[in-house]
Amino acid sequence: MRDVVLKKEMKFPNAKVFRAALREYVIKKPIDIKFKLNERTKISVHCKNVCGWRCYASQISGELTFQIKTLTDDCNCPKSFKNSQAKSAYVAKRFIEDFSKNPNWETEMTDETSQPKFKRMYVRFNAQKVGFLGGCRPFVGLDGRPEEFQLVFISDRQKGLIPAIETLFPTVKHKYCVKHIYNNFKVDHKGLELKDALWRCAAATTSKDKPILAMLEWIRVRLMTRLYIKREGIEKDAGKLCPSIQDKLEKLKVESKPFSATPAGSFLYEVAS
Known part of the structure; x- marks a missing residue:
């Protein structure tokens, strides 16, 4: 997580992601913070030097999503090389992400004919390169006969498209668009946490x-x-109910012994202990 920006009303999948973003932000600024609240559903922090910088975020009702409710992003404290959030675990993780044990480092120069200038560096494991090149397929290409190519059609689940593609291109793979699947998924499953989980599943091999x-x-x-x-x-089992349901019913019968029911109408009773 790099180049983090915090803004009022900004949302995060859960408290863990918000804490990680907050840590990255205050280390980069830098701001040495102190937690006023650090609970499961709400987090409030302010600058240790009491300069006025503060941030408050809480969990949205019914979701795991965290949202910044208050942000006073004005810290004029003098720069310091001490920060309580830059702990050894953070530093170790940061350098592990930056450096790989793969000895095959590749660099790119801006102009090979002139004085070489460093432009960028790409580090990867060989299995990543082989898997990427071996597993990727081109999307729809309409020149020539599609059967001659290994193509993939991607679409929503519109009823007319599915039989049409099966009829016209029987040998071509047909996949469904995750964005359209998510639009149906989020109706009953809200929150950034579940959205990220769905996309991780879609990207998993x-x-x-x-x-x-x-x-x-x-x-x-x-x-x-x-x-x-x-x-x-x-x-x-010879009973009329499932064993687990029968066990629950027997337990309720025992728990209801102290109570009595007096009829008060059609299927209506007054219960007293």
Whole structure:
């Protein structure tokens, strides 16, 4: 997380992300802060030198999302090389992200014919390069016969598109746009935390220690086995209710013994202890 900017009403997926952004921001400024509140649902900090800089953020009701509610972004304290947020764990993580053990460093010069000037540097593991080049496919190309190419069509789940692509391009892969999927997903699942989780799933090529297809097959077998075990258990039970529901009912019967119910109308009772 680099070049962090904090603004009033800015949102973060959760408190952890906000704390990380706040740490990066105050180290870069720099501002040595003190926490007035550091709770699960609200965080309030101010400059240790009491110059007026302060920031308050809290959790949005019904979501994990954190939002900055107050930000007085004016610190005129003299620059200091001491900052309580620049701890050893932060420094170690920062340098681990910047430097890789891969010895194949690649650089780019602005003009090979003139005096070389450093422009940028690219560091990667060889497996990343091979996987990127081997796994990427071009998007829709309309010149020539699509069957001759390894193409991928990407679209929303509009009913007319699906059979049309299957009919016209039967050998071409057809994927669905995550943005359109998210528009339906967010109706019942709100918040930046769930949005980021959906995009991480969409970008994943492996799940835990297995490739996606192998993981799906593992899940299918687990579900099939679980359903079989549940079915076997139900068939052995002679009751009219599932065993777990029957257990809950028996527990409620015991808990309701101190109470009495007096009829007060059609399916209406007055309960007293």
